[in-house]
Amino acid sequence: MKRRELLAAAIAELEAGGVASPAVDADLLLAHVLDVPRGNLLLVDTVSPEAAADFASLVERRARREPLQHLTGVAHFRYVDLGVGPGVFVPRPETELLAGWAIDALVAVRAERASRPPVVLDLCTGSGAIAKAIKDEVPEAEVHAVELSEEAHRWAERNLEGTGVDLRQGDAFDAFDDLLGQVDVVVCNPPYIPLEAWESVAQEARDHDPHLALFSGDDGLDAMRRLADRAALLLRPGGVVGAEHADEQGPGASNGGAAAVFAATGRWTEIRDHDDLAGRPRFVTARLAR
Known part of the structure; x- marks a missing residue:
């Protein structure tokens, strides 16, 4: 699946859930799933079906307002x-x-x-x-x-x-x-x-x-x-x-x-x-x- 399409759908879902920073959170969750720095997402064109499924699961949980840091396991x-x-x-x-x-x-x-x-x-x-x-x-x-x-x-x-x-x-x-x-x-x-x-x-x-x-x-x-x-x-x-x-x-x-x-x-x-x-x-x- 195309990265841009995945992120666009995720942002819409997070916005609907009332998440304050949907674009940032979507980026961070996808970067977490792909195990790459957020800044490197622009280098990613397509996402495997397995990674896309993992991403979708995390986005659903975030839309239910589970803390982003609980999903990634890390706070900076x-x-x-x-x-x-x-x-x-x-x-x-x-x-x-x-x-x-x-x-x-x-x-x-x-x-x-x-x-x-x-x-x-x-x-x-x-x-x-x-x-x-x-x-x-x-x-x-x-x-x-x-x-x-x-x-x-x-x-x-x-x-x-x-x-x-x-x-x-x-x-x-x-x-x-x-x-x-x-x-x-x-x-x-x-x-x-x-x-x-x-x-x-x-x-x-x-x-x-x-x-x-x-x-x-x-x-x-x-x-x-x-x-x-x-x-x-x-x-x-x-x-x-x-x-x-x-x-x-x-x-x-x-x-x-x-x-x-x-x-x-x-x-x-x-x-x-x-x-x-x-x-x-x-x-x-x-x-x-x-």
Whole structure:
């Protein structure tokens, strides 16, 4: 079958299913089936009947809003690849900005203090995305990560194998008693969706991401409150914390949003909210008072 005809039919099916990026997803699924880079699809003229059947099956599943990354088995995050599937939160592109902030913070620590490696904790690590990206870009950093879900922890074990990251299983906000007061950077992508926002969650996330990684109390900030308290114990004086939040939890929120959570404790300075590439409030950072 002709590649162009296959892709045109797939795009139409994905559009009908409400997929946000039908052309991109169709390309990626066909590239996955053919085991070629997406950029090389233009070199493909015809597709075998067997490959066309496999492609059609994946397109049907994607049209039913199964996450693209579950179908390919891979999520790309900054410069690393991650195995993902049922039971683990699929890392989002916007979280790469939070990881980038943590990497910059660690580089700054390294420049200030050459006597020992910088120490970072990735709380609620999920697939291990942030921890793996940090270790990839700041290999001398001492990276620790924790995940509560047994299923997600298994994915993180697979993704972090051989990296040197210290991965643990447990409650992120009770973990690492052995590192109290010794950490330079705490980074966290906690659950932050309000329970009442169930209907507004994208179908891919609502039906396939673990709810443990999504929802956090009536206003979505329950985990953020625990993080503000726990990070204050984990960090050395002057250490920094960064955490992702929902669009609606930025500075314009009626309750002050994520930044107000840190301000309310009286333990944090330099509290700042950061936008994502689309200009939406995306993550908050703060420095532990000395």
